[in-house]
Amino acid sequence: MGAPDLEDAFRSEATALLGYFMRRVTPQEDAADLLSETFLAAWKSPSLGSIEPVGIRPWLYGIAANVLRQHRRGKGRRTALGDKLRANVVADLAAGLDGVVPGVDPDLAEHIRDIVSTLPELDREIITLVYWEGFTQEEVAAILGKRAVTVRSRLSRTRAVLRERLAAAQD
Structure with a gap:
């Protein structure tokens, strides 16, 4: 049996995958981005040619789970970076960088x-x-x-x- 038609699979699974992401991410607006990342990863996947038509749904959800894990790791890094930036800004303000010009009246x-x-x-x-x-x-x-x-x-x-x-x- 040949490889499934990816375009048909995307059409049939898009709504379900979007729901999968919407139930797992905040803000929910990120879900559409994750869906598109999933479809892009699936399209680029070297294993696409070896997927049997009956196995495409679990294969797509496996890719979706990987995309979700990457998103969560990235979000954690972004949050940590934001926290560090906020701490630096507070330290800078405490050091007098709040509009006061040193040595000027x-x-x-x-x-x-x-x-x-x-x-x-x-x-x-x-x-x-x-x-x-x-x-x-x-x-x-x-x-x-x-x-x-x-x-x-x-x-x-x-x-x-x-x-x-x-x-x-x-x-």
Whole structure:
């Protein structure tokens, strides 16, 4: 007997497999992704040609179980990574990285943030990426999808505006 028609098997088992995943994952929206991963794995499987038509359903569920195990392992890693990231953010905030500029008068730092907040969105993003996040102008260009020359000219112009506004505020 020849290999089963995978397309027919997918059509006949899709609803049942979706239910299988929906009963086992949270959020349930992940179930559709897992179903598609199952069908992709089945399609790529080297053992597909040796499956007898009567054995395709258990074979598909075996693949689904493997996909579900991989999903759960990945979710555990993502959760652990998220927990680690949250802990690092809390530690950074406790270390004073919460908007306080070391060595700068807090009132002046607040005034600078206020001036920056009045800039056009693109200029504000360029300034903050360069000075607050520490990116180079070339990196900012890549982040924003702009040409490096555009970022350089806008950064230069924005620095001049900031100098003028700070000087005016000090007078």
